[in-house]
Amino acid sequence: MKRLKELKPALVCFGIMTILCGMLYTAVITGISQILFPVQANGSIITILQKDGTEKEYGSKLISQDFKEPEYLIGRPAGVTNLSPVSKEEKKLVQERIDWWHSFDPGNPSDIPMDLVTASGSGVDPHITPQAAEYQVNRIAKARGMTEDEVRNIIKDYTSGRFLGFIGEPAVNVLKVNLALDGLL
Amino acid sequence: MKYMIMQDVFYIVVLMGLSIPLGNYIYKVMSGEKVFLSPLLVPVEKKIYKLMGTDGQEEMSAKKYAYSVVLFSVAGFVFLFLLLMLQGFLPLNPQKMRGTSWHLAFNTAASFISNTNWQAYSGESTLSYLTQFLGLTVQNFVSAATGIAVLFALIRGFTAKQKTTLGNFWADLTRIVIYVLIPLSMVVVLLLVSQGVVQTFSQYKEIASFGSGEAQVIPLGPAASQIAIKQLGTNGGGFFGMNSAFPLENPTILSNFIQVLSILLIPASLCVSFGKAVKDGKQGRTVYAAMLIFFAAALIAATASEQLTGPMLNGAISSGSMEGKEVIHGVGGSTLWAVATTAASNGSVNAMHDSLTPMAGLVTMFLMQLGEIVFGGVGSGLYGMLAFVLLTVFIAGLMVGRTPEYLGKKVEPFDMKMVCLLVLTPPLLTLLGTAVAVSMPFAASWLTNSGAHGFSEILYAFSSMANNNGSAFAGFNANTVFTNVTGGIIMLLVRFIPIGAAIFLAGNMAKKKTIAVSEGTLSTSNPTFIGLLIGVILIVGALSFLPALALGPIADFVTSR
Numbered sequence: 042m043k044r045l046k047e048l049k050p051a052l053v054c055f056g057i058m059t060i061l062c063g064m065l066y067t068a069v070i071t072g073i074s075q076i077l078f079p080v081q082a083n084g085s086i087i088t089i090l091q092k093d094g095t096e097k098e099y100g101s102k103l104i105s106q107d108f109k110e111p112e113y114l115i116g117r118p119a120g121v122t123n124l125s126p127v128s129k130e131e132k133k134l135v136q137e138r139i140d141w142w143h144s145f146d147p148g149n150p151s152d153i154p155m156d157l158v159t160a161s162g163s164g165v166d167p168h169i170t171p172q173a174a175e176y177q178v179n180r181i182a183k184a185r186g187m188t189e190d191e192v193r194n195i196i197k198d199y200t201s202g203r204f205l206g207f208i209g210e211p212a213v214n215v216l217k218v219n220l221a222l223d224g225l226l
Numbered sequence: 227m228k229y230m231i232m233q234d235v236f237y238i239v240v241l242m243g244l245s246i247p248l249g250n251y252i253y254k255v256m257s258g259e260k261v262f263l264s265p266l267l268v269p270v271e272k273k274i275y276k277l278m279g280t281d282g283q284e285e286m287s288a289k290k291y292a293y294s295v296v297l298f299s300v301a302g303f304v305f306l307f308l309l310l311m312l313q314g315f316l317p318l319n320p321q322k323m324r325g326t327s328w329h330l331a332f333n334t335a336a337s338f339i340s341n342t343n344w345q346a347y348s349g350e351s352t353l354s355y356l357t358q359f360l361g362l363t364v365q366n367f368v369s370a371a372t373g374i375a376v377l378f379a380l381i382r383g384f385t386a387k388q389k390t391t392l393g394n395f396w397a398d399l400t401r402i403v404i405y406v407l408i409p410l411s412m413v414v415v416l417l418l419v420s421q422g423v424v425q426t427f428s429q430y431k432e433i434a435s436f437g438s439g440e441a442q443v444i445p446l447g448p449a450a451s452q453i454a455i456k457q458l459g460t461n462g463g464g465f466f467g468m469n470s471a472f473p474l475e476n477p478t479i480l481s482n483f484i485q486v487l488s489i490l491l492i493p494a495s496l497c498v499s500f501g502k503a504v505k506d507g508k509q510g511r512t513v514y515a516a517m518l519i520f521f522a523a524a525l526i527a528a529t530a531s532e533q534l535t536g537p538m539l540n541g542a543i544s545s546g547s548m549e550g551k552e553v554i555h556g557v558g559g560s561t562l563w564a565v566a567t568t569a570a571s572n573g574s575v576n577a578m579h580d581s582l583t584p585m586a587g588l589v590t591m592f593l594m595q596l597g598e599i600v601f602g603g604v605g606s607g608l609y610g611m612l613a614f615v616l617l618t619v620f621i622a623g624l625m626v627g628r629t630p631e632y633l634g635k636k637v638e639p640f641d642m643k644m645v646c647l648l649v650l651t652p653p654l655l656t657l658l659g660t661a662v663a664v665s666m667p668f669a670a671s672w673l674t675n676s677g678a679h680g681f682s683e684i685l686y687a688f689s690s691m692a693n694n695n696g697s698a699f700a701g702f703n704a705n706t707v708f709t710n711v712t713g714g715i716i717m718l719l720v721r722f723i724p725i726g727a728a729i730f731l732a733g734n735m736a737k738k739k740t741i742a743v744s745e746g747t748l749s750t751s752n753p754t755f756i757g758l759l760i761g762v763i764l765i766v767g768a769l770s771f772l773p774a775l776a777l778g779p780i781a782d783f784v785t786s787r
Contacts (some may be wrong), residue, residue, distance in 0.1 A: 047290075050278040050396050051297035051302075054304065055368075055705055057274055058403060062367040062455075063360040066408060070415050070451040075423040081422040084444045084474060096516035099436040101444050103422055113437070117553070121468070122703035125679040126423040126537050126549040127786035131581075139541045152543045155629030159549040162471030162560075162577040168553040172543070201554075203477075207232040209479030210556035221437065 087216070089225055099220060105165045106216055111146070112184035113222065114177055114196070115170070116215040117156055121164040136157060146180050168212035171200055185222065195221045227533065228560030234525055237562060238518070241490055245733035248491065249510075255405040256378045256398065257503070259472050267404055282400070285391035288733025294395040295372060299339050299722070302365055306335040309361040311352075318752055320429035326352060336714035338365035340721035341373055341461060341603055343573055343696035344713060346704035348467025350445035355427060358465060363452045367411075370492075371402040372458025373605030376725050377496060380609050381503045383732025384633045387740050392732050406492075407455060415454035417484050422477035423450040425474040449475060456499060457488035460603045462573030462696045468776050470563075471552060473642035478728050479554050482576060489572045493564045494583035495595075496608050504633055508751035513611050520600040521569050524589050525747060529561045531585035535783075550581030561586065568593040571603035573696030580674065580683065580699040584786060587699070588779035596767045597652045598693045606694065606721075609728045613648035615750065616641065618762045622748050622755075634740040644731035645785050648724045652693050653770040655716045659688035660774065666708060674701025678781035686776045692716050725766020 074082040087099045100106055105116045118138060124131040138158040142149075154173040174196045182189045199217040203209050220226040254261050275282040286294065309316070310331035314324040326334070330346055337344040338361070349358065375398035382392050419425050424446045435442040449465035453475055456463055463469075468484055470476035501510020508738065535546030546557035556564070560577035567574055568590040579590055593600055599610040616630075616637055623630030623637070630637040663669055663684050674678040681701040690697050691713045698704065704713070749755060 047293060047297055050280055051294065051301050053278045054274075054396055054399065055298060055301040057277060058368050058399075059305070059360060059364050062403065062408065063364040066411070066562050066738075067359040067363060067448050067451045070412070070419075071425050071427060071448055073416065074419040074450065077416070078419045082419050082425040082450070083428065084424050084446055085422045085477070086431065086433070086444070098433050100433050100442060101431075101474070103477050104442070104444055106435045106442065106576045107440075108437045121578060121700070122549065123578055123674045123699070124549065125583050125675050125782065126583055126785075127535075127782075128675060128677075128679060130675070131549060132537060135537070135539055135542065139539065143541070153541055155545045156553050158539075158542050159547075159551075161552050162534065162550045162575070162581075163468045163473055163552060165473065166552050167473055170553055181425045203229065204479040204483065207229050208236070208483055209233075209554050209559050213551045216436065 087220065089220075099225070100216055102214060103167050105167045108215070108219060110184075111180055114174060114181065114213070114215050114218045115157075116169055117166050118158070118160045119164060120160055120224060121162065122160045149176070149180065151176055167214055168217060169215055171196075171211050171213055174200070174213040174218070181222070192222070230529055230533070232561055233558055234529070236594050237487065238522070241494055242486075244491060245494040246498055247486065249495035250502060252308030252406055252495055253499040253502040255401050256499070261405065263405055263409060270404060271400060275397070277394055277486065280394070280396055282394055282397035284394055287390055287730050288392055289703065291392050291395050292729040292765075294554070295376065295725060295729070296722065298368070298395070299372065300398070301406045302339045302368060303335045306361045306365060307331050309357050310334055313354040313357045316354065316356050318427065321354070322351060323354045330705060333710035333714040336717045337696065338461075338463065339369055340717045340720070341369035341459070341571070341606065342691060342694040342717045342718065343456070343461045343463030344465055344691050344698070344704070345467075345696070346390040346710055346713075349464060350447070350466050355447050356451060358502040359448050362463060363455065366398065366452060366459050366461045366463070367403055367407050370455070370461065370604045371399045371407060373603050374393060374401050374402045374492075374496070375605070376728050377605035377609045378503070380612065380728050381500060383735035384635060384734035385504055388738070389736045390733070392736060393478045407459060410458055411451070411454040414458060414488055415479060417449045417567055418453060418481050421481035422474070423453055423481060424474050425450040425654045445474070453485070454488070456574060457485045457572065458492055460489065460493060460570045460572045462567065462608075464574060470574050471578065473552075476576055479559070482555055482559055482563070485574070486566050486576075489566045489570050489574070490601050492604045494606045496605065500608060500717060501763055506633075506751070509633065512751045512756055513608065513615065516756050516763075517600050517611065519756070519760060520596070520763075521565065522551055524569065524593055524600070525562065525565045528565050528586040528589040529588070531583045532557045532561045535583045535585060541735035543587075547581070547583050554577065564590050565593065567697055568695060569600040569602075571598040571607065571693060575697055578699040578700055579686070579697060584779045584783035586680070587686070587782070588775060590697075591682070591779065592767065592771065592775065594689045594693045595653065595656060595771045596696045596763055597649065598695060599763065601652050603694055606724070610648060610724065613645045613728075614763050615759060616645045617649060618755070619748065619750060620645070620760045621762060622758060626748070628746060628748070631741060632744065635735050635738050637782055638743065640734050644727040644734070647727035648731075649766060651723045652720050653766070655720050656689050656692035657770065657774065659692055659712060659716050660685050662712065663688060663709070672706065672709070678778055678785060682778035682782060685774055687713075688716070692720050694721055711762040
């Protein structure tokens with residue numbers, strides 16, 4: 042019986058914590074988030090008002106999409122490999138990606154930035170480095186009949202810098218650049 | 227390289243700056259003093275005690291304290307296990323997730339009540355919203371609070387004079403949750419949502435993708451509320467499978483900084499609280515300094531490895547190893563996180579650890595294998611570190627031929643037995659688990675990589691589970707009956723054996739008289755002692771793990787050159 046006496050506070054305490062940390066906390070946070078940050082809390086979906094007055098959704102600005110045409114900025118390889126970066130399998134895979142870029146854009150003499158030929162951690166990295174965007178400027182300009190500087194300016198508009206000037210890395214949002222290239226953003 | 231150094235230094239400065247006020251605050255909360263939230267929370271606290279049928283004042287013996295911890299954890303385990311199995315029949319399940327297998331439910335329940343958050347599943351394809359917030363979020367809070375409560379029981383053991391009690395577990399737990407964890411989480415969560423971490427009960431979003439025109443599914447859920455406490459409570463379990471590498475869990479550079487800061491914030495602050503509680507700030511600074519030295523050394527080694535030993539390929543620019551990393555975090559932000567998450571027993575990731583270069587992989591593994599004491603888990607890191615402090619005092623005492631003492635208490639055979647349980651349980655179970663796993667005939671089928679790196683995947687998995695970390699070399703296929711069951715048992719043993727040892731150590735310490743400091747007393751707060759402490763930790767870690775590390779990451783490094 043003495044043992045059982047301890048059971049009551051254990052069960053009641055667990056029940057209270059479940060209500061407090063599970064239900065109340067989550068509900069309050071969800072409520073505040075939905076009021077203060079409705080776009081962010083729901084997946085940062087890019088919604089654009091169309092000419093006919095309806096709204097169209099183009100995807101989340103945080104999730105990469107697959108682009109394969111020369112007139113679009115192309116992002117990082119999709120998916121996650123979990124391969125050791127110094128393994129034979131990984132070297133073979135990266136070499137295949139390098140070869141793909143060379144056949145896709147044969148006239149490009151530059152070396153390919155590393156992020157374009159390696160997979161990300163999330164598998165859906167929405168960003169590429171500014172170098173990786175610059176690598177594609179000439180091709181996009183040609184395919185679209187734009188000048189290189191027009192393309193560069195659009196890329197610049199959707200490039201984010203380091204936080205406080207020194208934390209993290211500068212990055213280009215691929216989906217936003219492509220929407221802007223098509224004149225949608 | 228310049229920016230990496232700047233951001234690492236800035237990180238450590240901000241961490242230390244915040245740990246002092248927060249450490250003082252936690253000390254006040256745990257000693258029952260008034261804090262700025264008291265007017266608001268005292269009535270809530272009283273109400274909770276009333277419902278529990280205690281007054282929160284009743285002092286518990288070591289036995290009763292330990293018994294309460296176990297009962298509370300068992301209640302959490304049973305509830306979570308049932309929730310996982312039955313989620314298919316329960317509401318708030320917009321994606322119609324079915325119940326999990328028994329062995330996955332067992333592993334996950336063991337993992338979350340033990341503050342490990344090892345995940346053999348991917349959240350967005352396995353769990354209902356109800357399971358996430360009613361099961362996992364709750365354990366994120368209470369398993370963290372349990373660790374901190376046990377730490378304070380141990381501290382009271384050191385400060386008490388000829389007492390038989392250690393405080394009240396229910397009051398400790400309640401106060402940590404409502405005064406520390408919930409308020410801090412509220413701040414962090416709103417910052418995270420403002421950056422784009424999702425927080426909603428709506429179902430997953432399906433959109434025709436602009437790029438290919440194909441349907442793209444964007445997973446959603448009440449994520450931010452769990453992610454805040456996942457980082458603050460050194461839990462580490464991702465709401466989504468890709469954890470904090472996934473942009474909806476960690477969208478920007480700022481959200482990344484907030485999260486990586488949250489990982490070490492409470493463990494670092496507790497060093498300050500410890501100094502306050504034993505009325506000798508120097509004792510707190512000693513353990514803090516030892517932890518910082520390990521952390522800085524690991525950070526330098528891992529960053530150098532990632533930046534300088536990445537692959538070189540014809541036709542691609544060599545700019546550090548980017549495989550498994552997000553562009554916005556780069557080598558610097560990913561490595562800082564990898565070191566912080568394995569130094570603390572957090573285990574969340576913002577890059578894939580399987581794709582770390584061999585030597586950086588070694589650093590992360592070794593940080594776990596040291597027993598999760600370089601900051602470590604909330605509470606558990608510091609009580610683990612204090613066990614090493616006692617071991618150091620004991621060894622130093624043997625060398626000079628005096629009875630060892632710490633904080634004015636004699637260290638005697640019973641205390642050393644408890645210290646041995648605290649220090650030796652994790653390495654023993656790590657090696658045992660690894661050995662059994664590699665001897666399984668079908669072990670090779672669990673691996674993504676081959677050769678030495680394949681062995682590293684197994685060694686990492688068991689180092690992670692047997693030290694309550696929870697991160698993974700994610701190429702390792704964890705959702706098998708063997709790993710779920712053995713891993714689940716290991717996580718429980720490695721959590722509750724040290725907890726029991728810490729509480730009984732506290733009980734025994736509390737009973738003793740305090741002896742005055744004399745000429746011959748070994749100082750436990752000078753640089754010599756910090757050096758000794760680091761030496762002891764390294765020797766125990768190296769003796770236990772060098773052979774295994776030689777077969778894994780070291781062989782990987784040498785053969786890939």
